[in-house]
Amino acid sequence: MTFHTPVLPPFDPVLAARLRARINGLAKPPGALGRLEELALQLALIQETERPSIDRVEAYVFAGDHGLTAEGVSAYPSAVTAAMVATFLAGRASVNALAAACGVEVIVVDAGVDAELAVHPGLVAAKIRRGSRNAAVEPALTAAEAAAALARGGEIAAASQAEALVVGEMGIGNSASAALIMHRLAPASLADCVGAGAGHDAAGLARKLAALERAAARSDAREPLAVLAEFGGLEIAMMAGAFLGGAAAGKAMVADGFISSAAALVALRLSPGLAERLIFAHASAERGHAGMLAAIGARPLLDLGMRLGEGSGGVLAAPLLRSAARLMSETAALEDVLAGRL
Incomplete structure (x- = not known):
């Protein structure tokens, strides 16, 4: 494709x-x-x-797993991704609580969860494959898989009836993928892109950096589609497509934190005109986000010291959009x- x-x-x-x-x-x-x-x-x-x-705001939580977790880049096992998807669908995750307070509907998209998920009215079944490959030893995605995820994300966003869309994510290991994307597309030194993610200690952070150095050494890709295929995740690719497809359909597109901004960075490198149409909700406390925002030239609306993901910071921007x-x-x-x- x-x-x-x-x-x-x-x-x-x-x-x-x-x-x-x-x-x-x-x-x-x-x-x-x-x-x-x-x-x-x-x-x-x-x-x-x-x-x-801005009457209707929807938050799309794109979910996918990462082969890089085999290298110990996350403090949590991959099974947490599917467990959190179930929590979103039950309305019991942090983003659900914040979205309810802000009048935002949460929709979960299965971009590449490494599990078979039951049909649910709040779930968009868009799985490209069950998780990405281990980017430390081989390309995470084929070119066709990355293109399919981009296209599907664009279709999902364009089909929404909301005036504003928050683009969030869930995927154990995806801060590692986002760091590699930032490293190549910002560009920035890898050490400046790698943070604690979901909660690494010092030893875990060193292990994560070493794994990402092996992944970066494996490929010299610098063109956005190639970088996405080499190092990206299916949820990140689908999010990048959503930013582009939603913007082309005249919607206000809201980026969340570090991983969402990495997807926005891919989309911006593909179509620079997206910059005028993007709204960055908040400054994440995740290491690398400040540098990512600087590379994009973005000024976030909020700075609450958050680093959860899920679209949680994005939904908090909804009242500001409606007010404006x-x-x-x-x-x-x-x-x-x-x-x-x-």
Whole structure:
């Protein structure tokens, strides 16, 4: 299968100027609401309207397993991935609690869990294969598998009826895969990309770095599709496709933490026009995320010291998106206030 990268043109500068003038003309001092005004402008440009609307927000948790876990790159066994999928579907994970508080629907996508999952109304069955291969000894994915995952992610995002999509993940070992992607596509030294993930101690972190050094030495891939195939996971590939497909469909795409940002990095290297359409929810405490955000040129909305994944930081941005859209759509113009036209 061949993946066709969508072309995402720059925002219309004439429309941008008109929208910026509208925001500055609202009943408040220009710039008084800071980043919220920037977010309102971004949403209006994404939707190509003076009155954007963010009513429905969905969080897609893409799940997949990683062959790299055979190298001890995670403090947890791969079986935890399937167990957490069951927890999401039962509505009992952290992201479920946060999403419920923020009015966000959680949808789980089986991109490549190494288990047969039962049919569930909250589960999208999109498995490409049961887990990736061990990137320390061979390519994690074939080119066809990576392309299929990209395409499927794009289809899932484009088909959503929500105005904004949070792109989250679950996959034991996926911080290792994300570190390799960052290493090649940021680019950055591998040591600056590798963090504790789900909870390594010093010995575990050293073991993780050594395994990733072996993986990096095995291939000199630097082109985004090749890097994705060599080092990526099926959930990361599907997330990258979701960013592209959702953006092409006019949706506000929200990146979560380190792994979600690695998928966004792949998508950005494939289609740089995505940058204007991406919203980075929060600064993860995972080592490497600050460098990843710097390489992308992104400013996250929140910094809460979180490093869970699952889309948990992303769903917390939903109230900010809704607030920004309503600011743009419902605030009176200053000239109307002064003229008594309320």
